[in-house]
Amino acid sequence: AQTVTQSQPEMSVQEAETVTLSCTYDTSESDYYLFWYKQPPSRQMILVIRQEAYKQQNATENRFSVNFQKAAKSFSLKISDSQLGDAAMYFCAYRSAFPGGSEKLVFGKGTKLTVNP
Amino acid sequence: DGGITQSPKYLFRKEGQNVTLSCEQNLNHDAMYWYRQDPGQGLRLIYYSQIVNDFQKGDIAEGYSVSREKKESFPLTVTSAQKNPTAFYLCASSVDHGETQYFGPGTRLLVL
Numbered sequence: 332a333q334t335v336t337q338s339q340p341e342m343s344v345q346e347a348e349t350v351t352l353s354c355t356y357d358t359s360e361s362d363y364y365l366f367w368y369k370q371p372p373s374r375q376m377i378l379v380i381r382q383e384a385y386k387q388q389n390a391t392e393n394r395f396s397v398n399f400q401k402a403a404k405s406f407s408l409k410i411s412d413s414q415l416g417d418a419a420m421y422f423c424a425y426r427s428a429f430p431g432g433s434e435k436l437v438f439g440k441g442t443k444l445t446v447n448p
Numbered sequence: 449d450g451g452i453t454q455s456p457k458y459l460f461r462k463e464g465q466n467v468t469l470s471c472e473q474n475l476n477h478d479a480m481y482w483y484r485q486d487p488g489q490g491l492r493l494i495y496y497s498q499i500v501n502d503f504q505k506g507d508i509a510e511g512y513s514v515s516r517e518k519k520e521s522f523p524l525t526v527t528s529a530q531k532n533p534t535a536f537y538l539c540a541s542s543v544d545h546g547e548t549q550y551f552g553p554g555t556r557l558l559v560l
Binding site: 335364366368373374375376377378381422424426435436438439440441 | 493550
């Protein structure tokens, strides 16, 4: 079974600075998707960024980028120019791309990010 | 506006009572999902449906039931057999089973 580990329960960053959230995963599959979701105090899960395992290029979305290291099974999220609205729980998630494979997203336990003004 | 709606926002259940959580989407997505979130935890899959009139159990289906009579709707019933129902429940949908899942705003279920 696949597992996702987020080793940092809490992180903090100064406004306008850069922060990196860590995620590692364990799988025997070669094709899969990885996601970062943000959960603000409203508790709605919001997609931040998605990475396909077969793509070597790291995904980016504005101030958000990932460092995907397939061999190391590592998928970290970098937030540049942090803003107060970035404060939230961040969840790393894995999903199989195998046809007929599991439908579910496998989530880590989350990292709480605090942004200090 | 296209999106996923869940109701109610808060729900209280008495002992021995069945309650139903609503999830509706107007995104024309084929696949829909129900997740449970407990404090300090990530989400765990309860049930999912890839197509109308078909659904599959997830990791923690015991004590829950679902139906998928319409493409837009995927209600979740928390039955009296679920002994620890207090949690935050999130519904999600995706274009098909291989695509990104988008989430609704969630329902907080509390036991009286």
